[in-house]
Amino acid sequence: MSSSKKSRIVKFKTSDDKTFEVEEAVAVQFETIKSMIDYVCANDCTIPLPNVNAKTLAMVVEWCKKHADERDQLMEVDVDEAPGAVLYDLLVAATYLRVEDLIHRVSQRVSKMVIEIGKLPEEEDVRKTINIKSDFPPQVEEELRKLRRTLGPLSDVLVLFVSSGLLE
Amino acid sequence: MHPPPPESPDEFHDWLELPRDVTASILVRLGAIHILKSAQTVCSSWHNLCKEPPTWHTIDMRNSGWQETFPKLQKMCQDAVDRSCGLLVDINVEYFGTNELLMHIADTSPKLKRLWVVHCCGISDEGLSQAAAKLPLLEELSISYYPLTKKALKAVGRCCPRLKSLKFNTQTQKRYEEYDEEALAIVENMSELRHLQLVGNRLTNDGL
Structure with a gap:
């Protein structure tokens, strides 16, 4: 060279x-x-x-x-x-x-x-912590919030959420 | 440590732009419980990755598991194993493991190479023996704080010819008499073993 x-x-x-x-x-x-x-x-x-x-x-x-x-x-x-x-x-x-x-x-x-968020974080905590924006449709977000509210953070929200068919 | 500066909403980034393997390397490090409880509903790219079998090559059930009841952890673990679609290579189960769960892992994970079982009172000799029969590729087995006997060790040795590493910690067993049969069962049945760790074992000098 x-x-x-x-x-x-x-x-x-x-x-x-x-x-x-x-x-x-x-x-x-x-x-x-x-x-x-x-x-x-x-x-x-x-x-x-x-x-x-x-x-x-x-x-x-x-x-x-x-x-x-x-x-x-x-x-x-x-x-x-x-x-x-x-x-x-x-x-x-x-x-x-x-x-x-x-x-x-x-x-x-x-x-x-x-x-390090400490508790078992919900998706909103994760988004805030690392600056991720959700791109789910508003109705999916709304349903997710509703499930989190009614079932509490320790319940099997996500299994239900996913099986509800809102997300593919 | 400085607090991060406040961010306006338009400073949020679209993590969809990151290549899949970069996102995957973040997710895998979170551990199974974090993925199932929060990461999968963070955004669509994370959601999609969390459904892909390669994300579940390794299932680490350790982080924050103490906040959940055993039945929920068992269900989550089963869900994680199912998502791997048979690609599972490495799994770590603590406290909440049962014979049924172990059998489910063995039935659906023919490629399993590494199994860590810690403090699982719900797993018996028979349970481990039956699972071992379906895990011919197992290379590394770690069993801690669990009263396993020579019978299960023999079964593991017979069924898992590729076993290279065995960690066997029986520290909590209230057994004070000298006892060589476990070590003999290991020597006689595990010819490929390269690494052996025995803790709390009552092996005698003669046995050694």
């Missing part, structure tokens, strides 16, 4: 229109980008990231910069204190760029947040 030993820079343009310069050593950890680095650097291209904003890309880059062994400790605080919306953005970015370790780390954190 004719590429120089000097670390190259890969340029990205984020969804909020910011240009980001990322060292090659980090960019190779993005599986999606890895194979195009030679071409991109040789032609001075900028890779567009239509669904990753600058703030999220900065977190992903920071994650990738840490040595694999230290990663968990160093990123623990950032990931653990991030609210659901940030975790969602991180998941989208990590999935798009294919950074497997980060996908695992964040999904682990998301499920931990649900478990």
Whole structure:
């Protein structure tokens, strides 16, 4: 290969229109980008990231910069204190760029947040905690609320709910 | 820890955009009880994933189970096993397990490789022996706080030729005499065993 030993820079343009310069050593950890680095650097291209904003890309880059062994400790605080919306953005970015370790780390954190609600949460608690929006039709939501009210949180609401045929 | 900033409703994300395997990796980590009680009605993508058999490869009934009565946990466990459509590989049953439930697992899960049974007074020697007969692929068995005898160990050894790991904890048994027959039953019937843990066993030096 004719590429120089000097670390190259890969340029990205984020969804909020910011240009980001990322060292090659980090960019190779993005599986999606890895194979195009030679071409991109040789032609001075900028890779567009239509669904990753600058703030999220900065977190992903920071994650990738840490040595694999230290990663968990160093990123623990950032990931653990991030609210659901940030975790969602991180998941989208990590999935798009294919950074497997980060996908695992964040999904682990998301499920931990649900478990840490403490009691057995209802769907509304889960949605609030990790910032998920329900896309069920209003009549399904209404029926679900009614069942939760009449049968209480510890009853077999969901078995009934599902067997009621409202949801396929 | 900083409280998360208040979010306006339009900041909610559509988790449908995430690939299925990413969502699945979140769900699997929640454990069976959380999936059945809340996760499956969070949104349609979660709901659909919760119906797919691969989500139920592993059934972990541990989280928050103490809030439910045994019959409900048994029903939930049975529901989870049914959803796996025979793909179940790994299951963990604590306290609420019965012979009937174990038989249901064995009848419907020919691919089961790992079975953890902890504190299940409702499972007898016969129950475990009969279930073992239907679990030829079982590789790992962990039985804790349960008075299993050499009879069941022999049956497991005979029926599960691939058994590589056995953890057998009989700590709560009030039995003080020396007793080697359980260990002998293991040695004589489990030739593929690579890992063995005996806790509270009255094995003697001679037996060893």
